[in-house]
Amino acid sequence: xxxxxxxxxxxxxxxxxxxxxxxxxxxxxxEHQLMETFSVSRITxxxxxxxxxxxxxxxxxxxxxxxxxPQKKVTYSLxxxxxxxxxxxxxxxxxxxxxxxxxxxxxxxxxxxxxxxxPPKASVxxxxxxxxxxxAAGAVDVSYLVADLGERFASLLEQQMSFPTLAKxxxxxxxxxxxxxxxxxxxxxxxYLEVPLGHALMVYRYTAYxxxxxxxxxxxxxSRADRFCYSLSTRAEPG
Amino acid sequence: xxxxxxxxxxxxxxxxxxxxxxxxxxxxxxEHQLMETFSVSRITxxxxxxxxxxxxxxxxxxxxxxxxxPQKKVTYSLxxxxxxxxxxxxxxxxxxxxxxxxxxxxxxxxxxxxxxxxPPKASVxxxxxxxxxxxAAGAVDVSYLVADLGERFASLLEQQMSFPTLAKxxxxxxxxxxxxxxxxxxxxxxxYLEVPLGHALMVYRYTAYxxxxxxxxxxxxxSRADRFCYSLSTRAEPG
DNA sequence: AAACTCAACTTGTTATAACAAGTTGAGTGA
DNA sequence: TCACTCAACTTGTTATAACAAGTTGAGTTT
Numbered sequence: 001x002x003x004x005x006x007x008x009x010x011x012x013x014x015x016x017x018x019x020x021x022x023x024x025x026x027x028x029x030x031e032h033q034l035m036e037t038f039s040v041s042r043i044t045x046x047x048x049x050x051x052x053x054x055x056x057x058x059x060x061x062x063x064x065x066x067x068x069x070p071q072k073k074v075t076y077s078l079x080x081x082x083x084x085x086x087x088x089x090x091x092x093x094x095x096x097x098x099x100x101x102x103x104x105x106x107x108x109x110x111x112x113x114x115x116x117x118x119p120p121k122a123s124v125x126x127x128x129x130x131x132x133x134x135x136a137a138g139a140v141d142v143s144y145l146v147a148d149l150g151e152r153f154a155s156l157l158e159q160q161m162s163f164p165t166l167a168k169x170x171x172x173x174x175x176x177x178x179x180x181x182x183x184x185x186x187x188x189x190x191x192y193l194e195v196p197l198g199h200a201l202m203v204y205r206y207t208a209y210x211x212x213x214x215x216x217x218x219x220x221x222x223s224r225a226d227r228f229c230y231s232l233s234t235r236a237e238p239g
Numbered sequence: 240x241x242x243x244x245x246x247x248x249x250x251x252x253x254x255x256x257x258x259x260x261x262x263x264x265x266x267x268x269x270e271h272q273l274m275e276t277f278s279v280s281r282i283t284x285x286x287x288x289x290x291x292x293x294x295x296x297x298x299x300x301x302x303x304x305x306x307x308x309p310q311k312k313v314t315y316s317l318x319x320x321x322x323x324x325x326x327x328x329x330x331x332x333x334x335x336x337x338x339x340x341x342x343x344x345x346x347x348x349x350x351x352x353x354x355x356x357x358p359p360k361a362s363v364x365x366x367x368x369x370x371x372x373x374x375a376a377g378a379v380d381v382s383y384l385v386a387d388l389g390e391r392f393a394s395l396l397e398q399q400m401s402f403p404t405l406a407k408x409x410x411x412x413x414x415x416x417x418x419x420x421x422x423x424x425x426x427x428x429x430x431y432l433e434v435p436l437g438h439a440l441m442v443y444r445y446t447a448y449x450x451x452x453x454x455x456x457x458x459x460x461x462s463r464a465d466r467f468c469y470s471l472s473t474r475a476e477p478g
Numbered sequence: 479a480a481a482c483t484c485a486a487c488t489t490g491t492t493a494t495a496a497c498a499a500g501t502t503g504a505g506t507g508a
Numbered sequence: 509t510c511a512c513t514c515a516a517c518t519t520g521t522t523a524t525a526a527c528a529a530g531t532t533g534a535g536t537t538t
Contacts, residue, residue, distance in 0.1 A: 004491060011426060030518065041493045046519085054293060054437025056423040062519040063500030075418065078317075078471060167475075175474045179314065182421040182439045182464035184295040187250060198293025200421045200439040200464070225421035225439070232317060232471065235414045236406075243521060269488065280523045285489085301489040302530030 006044050009034065010051035017057055017068055024070045028058060053196050056226055060196075071226055074133060078178065078204075078232040094133045100158045101140075102128035105150065112144045115207055115218045125150025127157060130192070131223070137194045138227045143219025162217055163208065171210060178206040180230060183222075193224050200225035245283050248273065249290035256296055256307055263309045267297060292435050295465055299435075310465055313372060317417065317471040333372045339397045340379075341367035344389065351383045354446055354457045364389025366396060369431070370462070376433045377466045382458025401456055402447065410449060417445040419469060422461075432463055439464035 013029075016022050029037065034045035049066050052058040060066045074092050089096050108116065108124040116124070124144045131139040143162060149171060150157070156165050167173055185199040193201070201222050208217040255261050268276065273284035288305050291297040299305045313331050328335050347355065347363040355363070363383045370378040382401060388410060389396070395404050406412055424438040432440070440461050447456040 006491080007426065014425070044492060051436060054423065055425055056437070060519060063517080065518060073420070078419075078473060080473070173475050175472055177470075177472045179468055179470045180317075180419050180441075181312070181468035182441045184293065184439050184464075186253070186294055187246060197290060198295070198437065200423050202419075202421045225423075229418055229420035231416075231418045233414055233416045234317060234319070236412050245521080283522060299489060302487080304488060
């Protein structure tokens with residue numbers, strides 16, 4: 001056997017999870033139990049558990065144990081991000097809550113100013129939101145809104161998502177340019193989103209334009225990969 | 240200080256990477272050097288390195304050292320996946336190579352048969368491809384194509400991407416429904432894609448329909464998160 | 479000059495040990 | 509009954525130790 005012991009153990013546990021021997025939310029054997037079952041040291045048992053955690057299959061809680069990760073995903077449609085609605089999400093069986101962390105005027109960072117087409121260090125509104133799904137953290141959103149619209153809709157934006165709020169209040173949007181990528185949780189984000197260090201996160205970077213092609217909103221939604229996915233439908237150009 | 244030593248060390252290294260003190264591809268201090276620099280045991284030094292690896296900031300090679308991960312990303316446009324072209328990618332400064340791993344008729348798994356609207360265990364063509372970027376593995380693609388089209392374009396499909404090949408050869412597509420999600424590399428995929436266990440991967444699941452609304456192609460592209468991202472532009476509905 | 483050997487590095491695996499810190503439930507006391 | 513204490517669990521952090529295995533370059537041999 002050239003495969004390490006900790007790999008053998010974690011692969012065996014992974015198989016047991018996949019065939020349903022351990023179900024979502026179940027507690028896996030403790031390190032001590034693994035030590036006895038496989039006759040290995042705690043380091044090896046621990047490494048096996050770390051493998052499962054790094055694969056997103058389990059999550060460890062100090063004092064409690066290691067539990068199989070629930071894989072309940074919610075789909076966010078990129079084909080129509082302009083009509084994102086709470087009840088559209090509730091239909092998927094998840095209770096959503098927004099928590100406004102920050103909403104204040106600030107000086108635009110260089111990169112943001114470039115995208116929004118305003119002078120560097122011009123005034124913009126910075127908004128940070130935390131999205132909870134069934135009470136647990138699901139995503140954080142950091143966005144910059146041009147100053148005039150920020151002032152105009154300050155009271156509304158502190159409680160709602162940006163796209164529909166703008167569209168419903170006399171600021172029809174023309175389009176949203178976006179990039180979807182994937183990253184690993186750093187120390188800060190792992191704390192915010194309640195995931196282990198290195199956990200996979202989805203990043204949705206967006207820039208919204210009004211009908212006169214003015215970029216007014218630029219930001220990123222960083223969401224837990226185990227709770228979020230994006231759907232879209234692309235039509236072929238006629239011809 | 241309640242923050243663990245290994246976190247302090249990895250955060251310090253992370254900062255040095257971010258400010259450019261260590262550049263892409265540079266070798267980080269060895270475990271032995273960290274032990275002396277910070278007066279810690281090898282376990283702690285090792286844990287600090289593991290933190291960087293799990294965050295995708297570095298990658299370790301046995302016998303060689305730990306190196307800062309190059310973050311060269313290629314963008315794939317979801318707004319027009321039907322016209323994916325090699326030269327469109329080459330424009331981004333990366334040399335692409337397709338490696339056909341599998342192309343053979345097989346029996347459709349239940350889930351695939353459902354999506355393609357064919358009887359369970361009907362015949363389909365299974366294709367597995369490996370996409371290399373500048374020689375290094377970038378993505379794997381696993382797709383199922385309905386039998387009649389598989390037979391018709393067998394010779395072509397062994398060398399090219401699916402969407403443009405179909406569109407260019409008399410099978411105009413109507414649309415592609417897709418879901419973008421994110422996962423962690425399991426033991427198999429980490430070997431294929433040359434990434435550490437648990438590394439973030441993007442998953443692009445797609446179903447392509449012809450103009451008569453017939454689903455003909457269903458599959459998934461699994462790509463390295465550090466080398467791939469997706470872009471799209473969403474227009475507001477007129478009205 | 480070419481090929482081989484090998485010491486000195488590197489990270490990977492595994493064991494033993496101790497203490498810290500969070501959670502839980504049984505038992506004790508008021 | 510209620511509240512408190514605490515033992516017995518859990519995972520987290522850290523140290524010391526040894527060997528395995530891959531890489532590299534200096535040195536030797538051919």
